[in-house]
Amino acid sequence: MLVKDIMQSEVATISPFATIREAMRKMRDCNVKSLVVDKRDPHDAYGILTYTTILRTIVSEDGDIDLINVYDVCAKPVISVYAEMDVKHVARLMITQDVRRIIVLRDNELEGIITMNDIITPVLKLAE
Secondary structure: OEHHHHOEOOOOEEOOOOEHHHHHHHHHHHOOOEEEEOOOOOOOOOEEEEHHHHHHHHHHOOOOOOOOEHHHHOEOOOOEEOOOOEHHHHHHHHHHHOOOEEEEEEOOEEEEEEEHHHHHHHHHHHHO
């Protein structure tokens, strides 16, 4: 099974200059637990912002979420793979790097995202 067979091509993204409050609102509106942070320029890297990152930021900054930009707290560069990669390699990468989400790139541009849940669902179906 290849990444392109199970990845999500609809990816919620956000500007690196958005505030944490804007990111939280977008996560709620899109019903997602993470956002891919856009590149600032063509030679930049994508980032990722998760609920965990937001909670950690709120606690450490005493909740001042309107003054902190997404770019300042996101994980960057985010781990990425290509769509033609075998899913077993991606699963191993997630385990060794202790991540739940990996973005999919083509020519350094965002093509999709793959999560642990995307991998587990087809595996469970095969086991049934």
